[in-house]
Amino acid sequence: MPAAKEPLPLILKHHPKFIFFTDFDGTITNQDSNDFLINNFGHGPLRRKEVFDDILHERRTFRDGFKELLDGIQLPLYKCIAELLENITLDEGFKEFYAWTHEHNIPVIVLSGGMNPIIRALLAHLIGEDEVKTLPVLSSNVVARSGKNLDEEGGWEIAYRDDSSYGHDKSLQIQPYAALPDGQRPTLFYAGDGVSDLSAARETDLLFAKEGRDLVTYCQKENVPFTTFRDFSQILGIMKRIVSGDVSVKDVADGKA
Numbered sequence: 382m383p384a385a386k387e388p389l390p391l392i393l394k395h396h397p398k399f400i401f402f403t404d405f406d407g408t409i410t411n412q413d414s415n416d417f418l419i420n421n422f423g424h425g426p427l428r429r430k431e432v433f434d435d436i437l438h439e440r441r442t443f444r445d446g447f448k449e450l451l452d453g454i455q456l457p458l459y460k461c462i463a464e465l466l467e468n469i470t471l472d473e474g475f476k477e478f479y480a481w482t483h484e485h486n487i488p489v490i491v492l493s494g495g496m497n498p499i500i501r502a503l504l505a506h507l508i509g510e511d512e513v514k515t516l517p518v519l520s521s522n523v524v525a526r527s528g529k530n531l532d533e534e535g536g537w538e539i540a541y542r543d544d545s546s547y548g549h550d551k552s553l554q555i556q557p558y559a560a561l562p563d564g565q566r567p568t569l570f571y572a573g574d575g576v577s578d579l580s581a582a583r584e585t586d587l588l589f590a591k592e593g594r595d596l597v598t599y600c601q602k603e604n605v606p607f608t609t610f611r612d613f614s615q616i617l618g619i620m621k622r623i624v625s626g627d628v629s630v631k632d633v634a635d636g637k638a
């Protein structure tokens with residue numbers, strides 16, 4: 382069964398000229414929370430690298446490989462969250478970037494292959510409870526394994542958002558906006574770093590790919606135009622120039638600005 386297209390949310394009510402989609406793990410945060418859990422409480426970094434190499438080189442799907450890695454984590458959910466709150470840090474530029482988007486009517490939408498309660502807990506911790514309430518986070522979820530509850534040993538597993546080979550096909554969230562007619566269609570941006578961003582990489586007008594990460598390798602391999610970033614302060618600098626009309630999205634995508 383193909384994954385269903387998501388309905389357009391209320392975001393268009395305010396007629397934004399720009400929408401900024403972003404990955405969560407390794408993009409808004411400095412470390413990938415799933416990698417952290419897998420490395421420290423699951424199959425470990427060597428197995429993780431093998432699986433992710435297989436995904437990147439299309440020998441197996443993200444859906445299948447990521448599930449295998451997460452299934453190796455027996456730590457109860459509340460303990461996973463506690464470990465992550467202690468160990469995962471926010472990209473230093475993100476808070477200022479996010480405040481700026483608010484002032485300029487630019488919705489930010491988080492698209493993640495990760496698990497909603499973990500992402501929400503981290504965002505509330507890193508950005509603030511109130512700020513996070515209005516931030517849409519479209520992601521996969523967690524469910525209790527049969528006969529168990531989330532907060533016991535081996536009690537949870539990932540529940541994918543859709544039936545796609547990605548578990549959450551991020552391009553499906555972007556396509557309804559991309560398909561709007563001229564005059565209504567906002568300019569679309571995406572920031573990401575890894576294999577779970579592959580499906581979204583082609584859908585937006587400007588893709589920010591994190592320096593030195595797998596998404597850069599993929600974009601080069603597939604000839605998908607992108608511009609690299611180190612942190613959100615660089616993205617903010619470019620966005621300010623685009624919004625003020627100083628440079629065009631095309632110039633940035635072509636590497637001319």
Ligand SMILES: [Mg+2]
Pocket residue numbers: 404405406407408413573574575577
């Ligand atoms: Mg990521």
